[in-house]
Amino acid sequence: MPIRTNRGRTAVYRRLWGFPLRSPRHLVGTLVFLAVVITALGVGLPKILGKPASAHPGATPPNSSAGPHTGVAAPVPSTETLPTRLSQPLVTPTSAAPSPEALNVAKQWATAWVRHPAGISNANWLNGMRGLTTDEYLPVMSTVDPANIPATKVTGDPTVTQSYSSSVKVVVPTDGPKLSITVVLTSAGWRVSDYDQAS
Secondary structure (H helix, E strand, O other): OOOOHHHHHHHHHHHHHHHHHHOOHHHHHHHHHHHHHHHHHHHHHHHHHOOOOOOOOOOOOOOOOOOOOOOOOOOOOOOOOOOOOOOOOOOOOOOOOOOOOHHHHHHHHHHHHOOOOOOOOHHHHHOOOOHHHHOOOOHHHHOHHHHHHHOEEEEEOEEEEEOOOOEEEEEEEOOOOEEEEEEEEOOOOOEEEEEEEOO
């Protein structure tokens, strides 16, 4: 009975591992073969296991709700439902005689604006204008430091520069800069919605 050795098996393994290193042609051929095998496994295994193959790792599957399907155009909404479509043309405001109440509110507001004794807090200063100012503009006024106001008294009556049925813009003179005040008609009556120093 012949004695079996591992010499034959070792020789076969040595030939397999050594094959790619025998020549550059063998090496290129081995790399191409391995690339084909890896690609086939990458495509075939997911199909066998029942998972769809993904072109890129971590890519969103086609049935994901994360975004629209690639290559499928999103439906175009009807122009009737677009928010920018105007149901009727814009109405240009027409000039109107200034409301005496609006002028009175502007003068009262300016009088409260220039009233800032030394050491007054913003909250106390703002209380004088709270009932004359729109709710939207009060937060802006709360950032003003009364100590920086360069006027101490109103020196004349308001002069109308623009007047519409729901808003009036007036200039009120003070012993500092003139005030350009915008008064608007709200559900609570006429209120100041903006002011600036007039040139």
